[in-house]
Amino acid sequence: MGVKVEVRNLSFSFGSIKALRGVSLDAYEGQVTCLLGPNGSGKTTLLKCVMGLLSPYNGSIRVGGREVSEMDRREAARLMAYVPQIHRAVFPFSSLSVVLLGRTPWISEISGPGEEDIRRAEEVMEELGISHLAHRPYTRLSGGEMRMVLIARALVQEAPVLLMDEPTAYLDFRYQSIVMDVVRRLADSGKTVLLSLHDPNVAAAYCDRIYVLDRGTVAGVLEGSLDKGILERVYGMELAQGSVDGRTFIFPRRGASRSSHRGGS
Numbered sequence: 001m002g003v004k005v006e007v008r009n010l011s012f013s014f015g016s017i018k019a020l021r022g023v024s025l026d027a028y029e030g031q032v033t034c035l036l037g038p039n040g041s042g043k044t045t046l047l048k049c050v051m052g053l054l055s056p057y058n059g060s061i062r063v064g065g066r067e068v069s070e071m072d073r074r075e076a077a078r079l080m081a082y083v084p085q086i087h088r089a090v091f092p093f094s095s096l097s098v099v100l101l102g103r104t105p106w107i108s109e110i111s112g113p114g115e116e117d118i119r120r121a122e123e124v125m126e127e128l129g130i131s132h133l134a135h136r137p138y139t140r141l142s143g144g145e146m147r148m149v150l151i152a153r154a155l156v157q158e159a160p161v162l163l164m165d166e167p168t169a170y171l172d173f174r175y176q177s178i179v180m181d182v183v184r185r186l187a188d189s190g191k192t193v194l195l196s197l198h199d200p201n202v203a204a205a206y207c208d209r210i211y212v213l214d215r216g217t218v219a220g221v222l223e224g225s226l227d228k229g230i231l232e233r234v235y236g237m238e239l240a241q242g243s244v245d246g247r248t249f250i251f252p253r254r255g256a257s258r259s260s261h262r263g264g265s
């Protein structure tokens with residue numbers, strides 16, 4: 001059975017900085033729900049609030065009907081797996097050990113990971129095309145390779161809700177496709193996926209619903225197709241639009257950042 005994420009009138013501040021101002025959204029089982037928006041618009045803050053990593057917040061965040069602020073860490077980890085945007089690795093664990101950390105909510109503290117956990121971790125690494133990284137120290141991987149290992153760690157957690165903060169950042173075209181295809185498959189199999197993306201075209205290709213964030217608020221909700229007007233407004237620049245294989249693509253015009261019509265604020 002799937003688990004729904006319901007965010008209602010969520011506000012969160014870092015001191016005097018209002019990072020989220022009255023955000024409401026729903027992420028449903030069987031769907032990929034996307035947060036799209038400029039740097040600093042609140043995507044990471046929102047995902048961290050849902051994961052229970054930032055508190056106290058105002059408003060309500062319910063996952064499977066339970067308020068996130070009332071969950072303990074183990075309960076949250078059984079419901080939600082999280083791929084952070086930035087991850088500072090300290091110890092030179094093998095990549096396989098880092099992936100195995102994803103099994104923590106299911107492993108007894110006494111016995112540690114069993115054969116089944118290791119098999120699961122190896123299977124997911126194979127599916128993501130990163131088996132060759134298993135015995136390399138995580139701290140010495142490239143940014144994109146680290147990203148893939150963190151995604152594998154989240155997948156072995158086998159939580160019904162997957163929260164991913166810019167999962168395709170640093171990834172080459174091939175790994176981007178592998179990750180987004182896996183994400184799509186997981187959603188189709190009944191998981192609830194809530195992720196942030198930077199590329200509107202990737203978002204449109206894979207996601208069922210896109211929440212466009214702007215300065216801590218929802219500026220619009222897109223379903224099915226992109227809307228050049230709203231993206232021009234939130235990014236404060238002119239965009240170009242074209243069509244390939246019947247799909248619409250939106251991209252910045254060369255030099256368009258100089259024609260910014262948004263003004264500072």
Ligand code: ADP
Pocket residue numbers: 014017018019037038039040041042043044045046
């Ligand atoms: P995004 O992920 O969309 O780029 P963030 O959620 O990271 O945006 O940031 C939203 C706003 O909150 C930004 O203005 C950012 O500068 C601010 N912010 C994020 N983290 C912190 C922090 N730890 N302390 C103070 N301000 C922060």
Ligand code: MG
Pocket residue numbers: 043044045085165
């Ligand atoms: Mg971010």
